[in-house]
Amino acid sequence: MASQVRTLTGYHHFKTGAEGHVSADVAARRGIPDASVARLPGYLQALTSLAERGISSVSSEELAAAAGVSSAKLRKDLSHLGSYGVRGVGYEVDRLAYEISTALGLTQDWPVAIVGMGNLGRALAAYSGFATRGFNVIALLDRDDSLVGTPVGDLAVRRMGDLDALVRDDRLAIGVIATPADSAQDVADRLVGAGVRSILNFAPCVLDVPSDVMVRKVDMSTELQILAFHEQRRTGELDLTAQSGVEGVVAL
């Protein structure tokens, strides 16, 4: 397993770094393309689903089908993590799931805080899929002090001022913004000020943050609009072909 690059030159601390206990993946992990990283969670989901069904081994073809990608893409993505498959056989489900989890940093539980206890915030707080693996909602916050103390699930709403303590004492690293758009920037500023550098933004607006802070946006309106585009293009084309059918005859 760990018998790969056991060079005893003593000068390998550059690229490979400390491979003794950090394993060589860290070096490899540096260069995973964003597009691949974005697909890894999907593979992990598929693998978990397979494991639940008692399947212990998959080929790239099968796993790719389960994750909704091409097998070539899957193999190339996995090759960035290392060489965890067996030629002629496939991948061991548990092993691969573990490796992807490690690559994604899910071996530890990340503390998450949700800000904004409106409809969406409460739904997110109650969402079990959140706590699946790797994440732990440790705090629910709201700007409105009249909500403070209200129990939501098994947590009580806390005030925004608690952010600093959460980052300091509980190693809070990820903030979820579930507020209306007009207070999202303010919340983001407070998160960043407290030291949070990863933000998941559900508010339909662009956040202005320092370059070392990562923001990912989830917006149902955007998604619906993209669907609308294709839906409209489809019906537009139907009209078009109907018309051009006639025109085609005329043209002849």
Next chain:
Amino acid sequence: MASQVRTLTGYHHFKTGAEGHVSADVAARRGIPDASVARLPGYLQALTSLAERGISSVSSEELAAAAGVSSAKLRKDLSHLGSYGVRGVGYEVDRLAYEISTALGLTQDWPVAIVGMGNLGRALAAYSGFATRGFNVIALLDRDDSLVGTPVGDLAVRRMGDLDALVRDDRLAIGVIATPADSAQDVADRLVGAGVRSILNFAPCVLDVPSDVMVRKVDMSTELQILAFHEQRRTGELDLTAQSGVEGVVAL
């Protein structure tokens, strides 16, 4: 502009179709890259925000900043819609918003049904951002017949069997799946069977649908995992440099 393939062979109803009165945009619209389409909603949001602040004209630089993209990208994206800017001046906010709305097919209101009235489904049903523009939630459905009739917002929960009628009578075109993962595929099958060809999937699973059905997936776990990757890479790098420094000394 539209003088490209004016072959008079009479067989041009394939690609160019009828360009006479459907306006050249339709022809142009066919070729908007997916990446551009995915950004158009963001531009529209930024424009709406600007309009609310009473701003009537923007440069590509300003709008790009508001939407969080580069100005070159913005201009190239907009160029796919047509030429709606004025050189030396910029874009008229209202006009550009209208053109993007048209391109996205938001001049009409798309009927939407939400399936699954758990925490998430109820939150989505209540989410005002849904109804902003272009979309109209016309039905809430749940597989569980004991929920049928329950009022959620200003709609009552209906049964899955109503799907056919919704597609037939109300031109339902877009379905939102807010069920747990294990019933999502079943719901998708029923949506497709009823004639829905655009699906927004909030369940953490891959849906198997015919190729002419478009599915977009929204998954908070996935997004969190991507954030975790970068968060871990960040701290991992810090550890690594610290360690390799020490090991360097030891190795020597």
Next chain:
DNA sequence: GTGACTTTGTGCATGGCTTCACAAGTGCGT
């Protein structure tokens, strides 16, 4: 042990998206 078969990992070609850089076009001051 050998050969047939299966599947991974990857170099290479291809296509699409992004960035650059600039000509073309517009308004404004003089």
Next chain:
DNA sequence: ACGCACTTGTGAAGCCATGCACAAAGTCAC
């Protein structure tokens, strides 16, 4: 009327990602 300052729209170049095709590497049957 003319030049200057500014901004759009777009060819061209570069870059990243995807798909292809196959050598490498393993299993299995005998």
